[in-house]
Amino acid sequence: MEGRAKQVVIVGGGISxxxxxxxxRRQGVAAHVVEKARPEDQLGTGINLQNNALRALKQVGLLDDCLAAGFPWNSVVTRDHKGHVLDERTLPWTLEPGIPGALGIMRTTFAKILADHAEREGVDISYGTTVDKVDQHADGVDVQLSSGESLRADVLVAADGVYSPLRNLVFGTEHRPFYAGQGVWRYTVPRPETLDGFTMFRGPTGGAVGCLPLAPDTAYFFLLESSVSPIRFEEAELASALAERLAPFEAPELRDAVAKIDEGRHISFRRFDILLMPQPWHRGRVVLLGDAAHSVTPQLTSGGGMAIEGAAVLAEELGRHEAVAALSAYGKRRAERVRTIYDNSLRICELEKDPTSDGSESVKLFVESFKLLDGPY
Structure with missing residues (x-):
């Protein structure tokens, strides 16, 4: 008779x-992470974690270090292009003691917190390594690594991102990420003292620039850009291209950011390639997690949160059921919630590209989505 998983190999050392x-590890299960990048290769600007993600981090025992390193916030302020306040709203969460409505944090800081906890808990981590071959058997999975090492696991987890090589290897390439018609500019800056929560600056003729605090001394500005086909920029073009797009905004915080745009602060532009894999999310003992299963547009700032929730749920189910049954239970438990967030995020993205949209449908979708996220995962 099959037992519960005692050894799990996880391909991908990102958030999920x-x-x-x-x-x-905190359930007594051995875990081995295989990650193609090295710790010093971690990149990224920042990430926003909504209350649902923070609840999941608390469940796993990771919340306190994240709160200490990031910037908690509970309100959304809307300003015009000159910086005048138009509206201020508190996040609609049912708050538990000690858990804020949301948290901004640097991705590199978050990655280090996760890696430090993993190492302290005794997780084996193989950096600079990929998977060459997978062989499934009735009682386990054999995993051949690029390093020449062979691993045996009860469960193999594909947590290697939206372009997941492991997903392609085991599930095939029928389902591929597709371009959602938008991308995002991100620009890391010293946090303006006047911005202590999530802030949106409305453009004089449409569009908006957001600001998310990531730490007491750090924030990032972001700007969505729509296009029929993907836009690409060379590294040397990023600063001037972003400065051009920020030119219509006269708010002092944005003028100061533009004035310092050549000082070497991190600037990035990333297109939105998204995917929602059909159920089931497992093939035998191989299961998809995070962006490998569901990569969403960022309108609901829930991509990372969905990955964290999924990790917490998968761990729970592996602790409750025999291995393969646990994978099935995890997929069924996540399916409807993930589908709704994926669909609503994409619909809001599409409405943002529609010049005839008056915003009412987007507001309705935001309310519906946050009500769902406020519930159990």
Whole structure:
């Protein structure tokens, strides 16, 4: 008779993979993370974690360090292009003691917290390594690594992102990420003292620039850009292209950011390639997690949160059921919630590209989505 998983190999050391590894170790399950990048290669600007993600981090025992390193916030302020306040609203969460409505944090800081906890919990981590071959058997999975090492696991987790090589290897390439018609500019800056929550600056003729605090001394501005086909920029073009797009905004915080745009602060532009894999999310003992299963547009700032929730749920189910049954239970438990957030995020993205939209449908979708996220995962 099959038993519960005792050894899990996780391919991908990002948010979902490392969160799962920590959760499993705290249940007494051995975890081995295989990550193609090296710790010093971690990139990224920042990430916003909504209250639902923070609840999941608390469940796994990761919340306190994240709160200490990031910037908690509970309100959304809307300003015009000159910086005048138009509206201020408190986040619609049912707050538990000690858990804010949301948290901004640097991705590199968050990654280090996850890796440090994983190492302290005794997770084996193979950096600079990929998977060459997978062989499934009735009682386990054999995993051949690029390093020449062979691993045996009860469960193999594909947590290696939206372009997941492991997903392609095991599930095939029928379902591929597709371009959602938008991309995002991100620009890391010293946090303006006047911005202590999530702030949106409305453009004089449409469009908007957002600001998310990431730490007491750090924030990032972001700007969505729509296009029929993907836009690409060379590294040397980023600063001037972003400055051009910020030119219509006269708010002092944005003028100061533009004035310092050549000082080497991190600027990035990333297109939105998204995917929602059909159920089931497992093939035998191989299961998809995080962006490998569901990569969403960022309108609801829930991509990372969905990955963290998924890791917490998968760990729970592996602790409750025999291995393959646990994978099925995890997929069924996540399916409807993930589908709704994926659909609503994409619909809001499409409405943002529609010049005839008056915003009413977007507001309705935001309310519906936050009501769902406020509930159990």
């Amino acid at each position: 993979g490392m969160t799962l590894a920590v959760a499993l």
